[in-house]
Amino acid sequence: MRVSCVRKEPGGKLLRLSARVEEGRVLELRLDGDFFAHPEEAFEAAEASLAGCPVADFGIAFAEALAGSGVTLLGLSPAFVAESLLEAIAKASGEAP
């Protein structure tokens, strides 16, 4: 299913998350927003590397992918992205977020 949400990290920036999630796995992921991340290309590589990641492992996998390629984030944290994914899934599943 397609899931999405728009959320602002407290003290941070706006995140527009959209993803396709099937059988507990993230198949596609797009993280748009007015946050800062450099090197920008390394952030995008980390974003792309999460295709196929189990939702349950998403937070740790994303944090490790960013740290592994030396990405500096400003206005967005891996924990907030993981939380936003769960909220988007809950919203699409009709549960209260």
Add this chain to the structure above:
Amino acid sequence: MTLRFIDSGPARAGINMGTDEAILEAVADGLSPPTLRFYSWSPPAVSIGYFQGLEAEVDTDECRRRGVDVVRRVTGGGAVFHDDELTYSLILPDDGSVVSGGPLESYVTLCAGVIEGLRELGLQASFAPINDVTVDGRKVSGNAQTRKRGCILQHGTVLLGLDVDAMFSLLKVPDEKLRGRLVADVKARVASVSALRGSKVDYPEAARAFARGFSRALGADLLPRAATGGELVRADAIAREKYDSASWTARRP
């Protein structure tokens, strides 16, 4: 420290962004010294941050109708309508000589130039994390930074005039139902230097003030120069190949 100081004046969006990138390349390659550059936008333009979705942020049809350029920046941050403003870019070696510490500290260091420039215009400004400068709590300047090839690039805007209604005819809002409230909110929270001072600040006056401001804040002597022929040729090529292309502008559609 000495900084090369280039006052480019007005250009279209692709050239503005291409010139910042060409200078970054030249500084990285040791062909040009650390540089402070001022410029403005003709025609007016909307720029979006590296990670923003084009269609989510910009009414591209309305931009076309009004002859407003649309460009994606190489830096993160938000969507900006560039009309009556002074834009600056700083390209420095990322070797700890000017900027040290984490990303937020480097904004504090470099935005001090904006704050000192505003002081030259009689305004008491302060840094507002993450990347803004405010006067009496109202945003007058937004700034964006990246690091590439051993260099730091920060560019930012100083609002000389402001037309919030024009801005919102070109930019989309996260929730159309809240449009009225958002427009009112921006009118309350954003202000131009001219409105705050109570008399028009034009580009030449702002350029003089911010040259002094950056010089003082960074402890740098400014050497007025033109961009090199090599930089101008490269800027034009980068504009055509990258910033004018749909594949770059819509890379996050």
